[in-house]
Amino acid sequence: MALKEYKPGQAFSGVIGRTFDVSQPAWPSPNRARDGAPNVLFIVLDDTGYGQLGCYGSPIRTPHLDALAADGLLYNNMHTTALCSPSRSCMITGRNHHSNGMACITEGSMGYPGSNGYIPFENGMLPEILLQNGYNTYALGKWHLTPAEATSAAGPYDRWPLGRGFERYYGFLGGDTHQYYPELVSDNHQVEPETTPEQGYHLTPDLVARAKAMIADAKQVAPDKPFFMYFCTGAMHAPHHVPKEWADRYKGQFDEGWDAYRRKVFERQKALGIIPANTELSRHDPDVQDWGTLPADERRLYARMMEVFAGFLEHTDHYIGELIAFLKEIGEYDNTLIMLISDNGASAEGGPNGSVNEGKFFNNVPDDLQQNLAAIDDIGGPKYFNHYPWGWTHAGNTPFRRWKRETYRGGTADPFIVCWPKGIKAKGEIRTQYCHAIDMVPTVLDCLGIEPPTHIRGVTQAPLQGFSLKSSFDDAKAPALHVTQYFEMFGHRSLYHDGWRAVCPWPGTSFAESGRVFGDPIDYDMLIQLDAKGWELYNLNEDFAETHNLAERERDRLIAMIGMWYAEAGKYNVLPIDSRGTLRFGVERPQIAVGRKKYVYYPGTQVVPGNAAPRLINVPHSVSVHAQVPPGGAEGVLFCMGGNDGGFSFYVQDGKLTYGYNYVADKRFKVQSDEAIPEGQHIFSFEFTPTGKPDIAKGKGVPAKIALFVDGKKIGSGDLPVTIPLQLGLAAGVALGADTGAPVMEDYAAPFAFTGEVKKAMVDVSGEAVEDMESKMRMYLARQ
Structure with missing residues (x-):
């Protein structure tokens, strides 16, 4: 006998008796696509x-x-x-x-x-x-x-x-x-x-x-x-x-x-x-x-x-x-x-x-x-x-x-x-x-x-x-x-309607002609000027590739289409117009955990994506890693953020504590300790201290001094003449105990896993000096 089915949410269509032999089962029907559905x-x-x-x-x-x-x-x-x-x-x-x-x-x-x-x-x-x-x-x-x-x-x-x-x-x-x-x-x-x-x-x-x-x-x-x-x-x-x-x-x-x-x-x-x-x-x-x-x-x-x-x-x-x-x-x-x-x-x-x-x-x-x-x-x-x-x-x-x-x-x-x-x-x-x-x-x-x-x-x-x-x-x-479709991207606007296109280019018809660069802001006064003089008009039925601007000849049509663009903008939540390009990447956004100055990370966990990680661009910060160095020493990555396109790595190489910085694959800098690291359990730290101001428009983050520490004792230092201004490598997540992607530094091959044991790491953006907080740091890492 064929199975009896009923649609979920509908009444049971079988029979329920006092025992199974006088009952008839029915089943909620599976969710099936129609016959022949592609x-x-x-x-x-x-x-x-x-x-x-x-x-x-x-x-x-x-x-x-x-x-x-x-x-x-x-x-x-x-x-x-x-x-x-x-x-x-x-x-x-x-x-x-x-x-x-x-x-x-x-x-x-x-x-x-x-x-x-x-x-x-x-x-x-x-x-x-x-x-x-x-x-x-x-x-x-x-x-x-x-x-x-x-x-x-x-x-x-x-x-x-x-x-x-x-x-x-x-x-x-x-x-x-x-x-x-x-x-x-x-x-x-x-x-x-x-x-x-x-x-x-x-x-x-x-x-x-x-x-x-x-x-x-x-x-x-x-x-x-x-x-x-x-x-x-x-x-x-x-x-x-x-x-x-x-x-x-x-x-x-x-x-x-x-x-x-x-x-x-x-x-x-x-x-x-x-x-x-x-x-x-x-x-x-x-x-x-x-x-x-x-x-x-x-x-x-x-x-x-x-x-x-x-x-x-x-x-x-x-x-x-x-x-x-x-x-x-x-x-x-x-x-x-x-x-x-x-x-x-x-x-x-x-x-x-x-x-x-x-x-x-x-x-x-x-x-x-x-x-x-x-x-x-x-x-x-x-x-x-x-x-x-x-x-x-x-x-x-x-x-x-x-x-x-x-x-x-x-x-x-x-x-x-x-x-x-x-x-x-x-x-x-x-x-x-x-x-x-x-x-x-x-x-x-x-x-x-x-x-x-x-x-x-x-x-x-x-x-x-x-x-x-x-x-x-x-x-x-x-x-x-x-028949009608609006466009807006980084302040560059256009509208298609029934074979015509009105376009208001930003930062201009080209960088060379406008003298502007991608990301130049449109403020309110500039928007008024653009709406008065910045729009172009093309008849796509006769000009498929937008080569003949008819804005002057078809002024009434253009004005109507500008108005139509604003009507579409109101309908679809387009405003406010924001043409700032890469500067938008640095805007603070809501996080699940707010107001943190200290971040603790554990081994064996997933990489923390850059947008959920502490923002270590242009600010003083320190990273401390609690690790066990076995007899005979260890090597490998303790902590890193970034990849071969940019970022930093904190690692041990040739027995020495090392900080490596990859400035957008353009330059790489390395600071090493003056002495080999000791065996046993220790807290290895680096401190990043800005020594100047950034010039973000020219692609330069702050210059900085790097200091290296073992258990709060300084064992090396060096300078970074330039750092990344806006965004570490495009996949700049926090990784502990290994560099799991394309390696940040060229002097090791990924994953360059640490051959000792990484127990915990702490990132501190409070500005408190490592050598002044070593005992507090031990307590903090022990508690977490």
Whole structure:
């Protein structure tokens, strides 16, 4: 007899007698998806420009992504917010980024509803919806949607992936990570990669292997149960890391430079029909060097940086191809709705000359051309946190102007491919309907026949703000449903309405023309001036690449659109406008534990992320570690914060207590004790005392004196002529007893675990001198 079921929450439908033989069982029915429901796969690339995929006209080989476009649809009018976390919040909620509290990346959050970094629970995420409808839900790779101060082991975990509807997660919570030494989280806890770079480890194949395993785990038990997978590579964000043989495939292919690349891609885009035939290529950007005037060494360096990027992208395509091949192998490909997108345009965070350490950008430190040239043979390997120069950024966004962080189309127009063999009849066609990342969730729900829920876990849901694209799947001429869309990023504003775009650039049309730099503030008086004279206007129906400013000719239309921008800003919590760039990273944010001057850490615990760790930038502080040194001595890391892109390490080497400081991989300083450390239990300390003032605008933190102590007795000292002004390494968490990531210092190999026993450590930011507090310190460490 078939099992009898009833829906949970309804009355029991069986029969209950006095004994089992006169009773009839009934069971709460499992949460099953409707028959034939498709799987859903989002593939999110990072920092990939409109002109960088092969199917969008690029010379970079992306055969597997091209095959998705050939088996589905390529959209030429998709838009994002111009920055990663904000765009990703749109993709996964169907609401605008300010509605999600994501005006900026989480590390740049501010205390206003539109920018606090806390995605409201009333803005339900797609996995939360699909979980209610019988789906398995998986997230892999980059997350960057949890407030940075809430990514530690103290939580709260309600805004981690598993708190927002995903059943399983494997990836990194921050904005980028070292591809050879990633900061990995599995579900709700930190893990280390199972192999090393020397053994061939790289994050992308690791993510693909985990993705295939997650799907297989469930499909072997419930083959008809659909899944939603949110697969987000660390690629193509810096660091551009790829095994050398992949980069070498492109040797010599970029020697003609970025202007030649733009011209070739532009003509290819026209030939493919990606852009309208009447499109004019946007101008050579004033901030980009003329390739022909560059010295030969610079051209050689920049070409190699692009070879590395191209190899990185082909490598990424290869492993995404493995994931797609796996879906075909298990018979799931035809009924999987795949959406591939980039989160913003190509990135200019490498500056005009490229960088071997992206951390310099976040600390206002100019790049050193000679240092970059010296690194040329190792770019792409684990030693550097490299990024190409913004000439390649501009080229990567062909045919548009500008780049990531700005709301010209170079920052906001992105690749978008939709493939669903069972659900879309059209193959290999181009779609021109205007769309935005907020349209992805409504499209999925429309395809699945699911109504947006009114409640999720008891929380009343806000309306979706995007529009379904389903009508365009099999009708190239279907009218675009998305008619109006605002943009704002770091004070750079624009508005799309019915084929027109109004743009108010900040800090200007270019740095060279405005005389300003990224992060210059917009105060109230400046905003008034910008609204009066700073807006531009483009007719996209005739000017796809924003090359002809019609602001004077269409003044009435422009004024109306400026007013419309403010109406949208009021509707979606856009104000206040805050153009301060990297300075926002230093803003104090709420912590779970407040008012602390002393922090105690224990061995065997998870790395404490930088935003939940004590802020040791430009302030006096000390670190003391209670450790046991065995007979014969010990070596290794006692305490560290940062990675090979910047930070400090407190360690024992050659028997001597050592303090090492990595200034954004530009300079490294070392202070060692005058004598060997003693055996037995001791408290090893260093004291950081500022000796001058910082110059943050020029990328310089305070100079400082370092003093080393054993049990409160000074055993060495030295000076730091310069320190990091804003942010230690991009993953600058507290690690005790080992340097678990890319090593801070070059004179040891990770993890350089301490060979004695670390018992506890204390960080003190009270300013109290170590030699005056040694006895108190012993008592404090003993109590904790």
